[in-house]
Amino acid sequence: MKPTPSKSLLTLGLLAASLLPVAAAEPNADQILRAMSGKLGAAKRFSFEATREIDPGLIEGHAVLEKARVSASVQRPNKLAGRAESKAGVRRFVFDGRTLALLDEKKNTYATVPMRMTIDGLVDELDRKYGFVPPLADFAVGNPYAEFRRQAHTITYLGTGKTSEGFLGRNGVECHRIALKGKAADAELWVAVGDGLPRQLTATFRRVGQPQMRIAFSKWNLGATTSAADFTFTPPKDAQKIEMWTTAKMQAARKH
Amino acid sequence: MKALLHYSRALLAGATLLLTATRAEARDYGVSKSSAGRGTKYTTERGGTAYVGPRGVAAEGAGGNKIAANRYGGAAYSGPNSAGAVNRYGGATAVTNNGEVYRRGGGAVPATGRVAVSSTAVVVAPLPVGFIRTVPVGYTTVVYGGYTCRYVGGIYYRPVMYQGTTVYIVVR
Numbered sequence: 001m002k003p004t005p006s007k008s009l010l011t012l013g014l015l016a017a018s019l020l021p022v023a024a025a026e027p028n029a030d031q032i033l034r035a036m037s038g039k040l041g042a043a044k045r046f047s048f049e050a051t052r053e054i055d056p057g058l059i060e061g062h063a064v065l066e067k068a069r070v071s072a073s074v075q076r077p078n079k080l081a082g083r084a085e086s087k088a089g090v091r092r093f094v095f096d097g098r099t100l101a102l103l104d105e106k107k108n109t110y111a112t113v114p115m116r117m118t119i120d121g122l123v124d125e126l127d128r129k130y131g132f133v134p135p136l137a138d139f140a141v142g143n144p145y146a147e148f149r150r151q152a153h154t155i156t157y158l159g160t161g162k163t164s165e166g167f168l169g170r171n172g173v174e175c176h177r178i179a180l181k182g183k184a185a186d187a188e189l190w191v192a193v194g195d196g197l198p199r200q201l202t203a204t205f206r207r208v209g210q211p212q213m214r215i216a217f218s219k220w221n222l223g224a225t226t227s228a229a230d231f232t233f234t235p236p237k238d239a240q241k242i243e244m245w246t247t248a249k250m251q252a253a254r255k256h
Numbered sequence: 257m258k259a260l261l262h263y264s265r266a267l268l269a270g271a272t273l274l275l276t277a278t279r280a281e282a283r284d285y286g287v288s289k290s291s292a293g294r295g296t297k298y299t300t301e302r303g304g305t306a307y308v309g310p311r312g313v314a315a316e317g318a319g320g321n322k323i324a325a326n327r328y329g330g331a332a333y334s335g336p337n338s339a340g341a342v343n344r345y346g347g348a349t350a351v352t353n354n355g356e357v358y359r360r361g362g363g364a365v366p367a368t369g370r371v372a373v374s375s376t377a378v379v380v381a382p383l384p385v386g387f388i389r390t391v392p393v394g395y396t397t398v399v400y401g402g403y404t405c406r407y408v409g410g411i412y413y414r415p416v417m418y419q420g421t422t423v424y425i426v427v428r
Contacts, residue, residue, distance in 0.1 A: 091420065104422045111417035132419040240404055244417040253425075254384035 029157035029178045036191050036198060037145030039222070047073040047224040050136060050217045052084075057211030073224065074140045077118045079231040084135050093134050094233040095122055101233035102244065110235050111244035118142070131247040136215070139198060152180035152187070161190060163199050163216070175199050195220070386426050388413070400427065 040046070049071045059066055068086035073079075078097030083090065089106025095115065100122065103110040115122055123137045134140070138147050148155075156179040162172035175190035190200035201215040235241070383389065395408035405427065406413040413424035 093420075102417055102420055104417070107415065107422040109415050109417065109422045130419065134420075240415065242415045242417050242422065247419075250384065250387075250418060253386065 027157055027176055029155045029176075032157070032176050032178060032191050032196070033148060033155060033189075034145050035196050037143060037148075039196050040139060040144055041142050043074075043076075043222040045073075045075045045224050045226045046220070046222045047071070047226070048139070048217055048221070049219040050215050052135070053212075053214045055209075055211035055213070057207065057209045058205065058213060068135075070135045072134075072136060072140060073226055073230050074119065075226045075231065076142065078122075079226070080119050080122070080134065080137075080140055081231050082134050082136075092233075094231060095119070095134075096231040096233070099233070100126075101235075103233070103235070103239070105236070108236065108239045109242045110233075110239050111242050112233070113244050129246050129248075130244070131250075148180060148189075152182045154181040155179070156181075158188070160193065163190065165218075173199055197222075383418075383423055387418075388424050388426060389421070391424055 049069070052068045052070055054066045054068075056063055056065055066086055066088070068084050070082065070084045072082040078095070080093070080095040082093040084093075089104065092101075092103040092105065094101045094103075097118075098114065098116050099112050100115045101110060101112045115125060117125065119137075120141050120143075123133050123141055127133050138144055141147055158177040158179050160174055161177050162169065162174055165171040165173065174193045176193060178189045178191060180187040180189060185203045185205040187201060187203040189198060191197065192199050197220045198217050200217065201213075203213045205211050205213075391406045391413045392408050395406040395413070398405055398407045398412070400407065400412045400414075403414045406415070406424065412427040414427050415422050415424050417423075
């Protein structure tokens with residue numbers, strides 16, 4: 001039977017439609033965050049470096065921004081070592097699954113406290129009992145996604161962007177940009193399109209001047225070779241061992 | 257936070273005490289001058305008062321703003337929206353009307369807290385009275401009360417680790 005003109009047009013239309021590139025659906029921010037979290041959570045041993053900049057409005061005693069170089073090594077489930085270097089000095093953090101050691105190199109002091117737990121337990125315990133957590137610990141816990149979801153009530157996909165690494169941004173990495181809206185601050189997390197790892201985090205705080213904290217990640221190594229020595233703390237010669245105070249103890253001191 | 261407010265209030269109490277001195281009137285171009293204890297009190301026609309004494313100065317504006325300074329380098333301010341104080345070493349505490357606390361001059365403080373969007377991120381709570389982050393220069397290390405302390409200017413400073421950084425308890 002000879003096809004009618006309308007049927008011919010329909011066939012042609014369908015053929016043309018099949019040849020057209022499929023319009024890309026917008027990536028799902030939540031899925032990207034889950035994938036990033038899954039990748040970090042599955043890595044048994046990894047290391048990374050980061051540059052952290054904090055606007056003066058967020059740090060007491062600072063009229064200029066603080067820039068710090070942070071490096072961290074992680075061995076799941078219970079080993080973590082970190083180093084943060086800034087103009088204020090060098091701080092080291094060593095956790096071997098049994099003991100946590102903190103070293104203040106500039107003041108040549110250190111403290112140790114027994115902590116028989118996992119990295120997740122350590123982060124929670126430090127936050128709850130001592131009022132701080134290790135630098136960038138959110139990326140070392142077993143499930144970073146849960147941590148981000150706990151802190152952010154809204155997650156939105158903003159599009160893609162390229163990091164400005166290298167000369168004139170030549171070594172920039174294509175990233176998904178994800179907006180995280182929280183109670184005290186909003187953040188924008190950049191996750192590399194290629195390897196799904198975090199590349200940048202900018203948090204803007206809801207206070208006068210909208211001060212920011214900017215973190216640029218580099219040197220992710222999800223196959224890092226770590227050894228027991230990396231998580232063994234040996235105090236420097238002549239370093240003074242001091243007591244580590246809890247927030248409860250400091251609260252009690254406030255009352256006196 | 258409450259304790260911090262109490263800290264500022266305690267400092268401001270000193271300023272208030274200076275303002276409670278008795279006075280006599282003597283008007284001159286809108287400013288009256290009177291003797292007040294061992295010092296002198298000035299009053300403006302618009303309701304402002306100021307006291308200058310041997311140990312410091314204090315003033316109160318018609319709008320309720322108060323400010324005081326002593327000869328030892330300390331100063332305090334109290335207004336309807338905020339309060340603040342600074343000590344001789346440059347350490348300061350300011351409390352705004354929304355409860356936020358800022359400190360200056362106490363030395364560098366590395367950021368602590370969670371990195372992303374939590375309320376505990378970055379800003380470090382000020383230390384209570386009797387704690388400092390940096391010992392004055394020129395100290396020597398000595399053992400005092402069973403602890404290794406820094407000693408300078410007749411004051412002992414005992415180091416402790418707090419929120420990941422070294423702070424010092426002022427032991428007199």
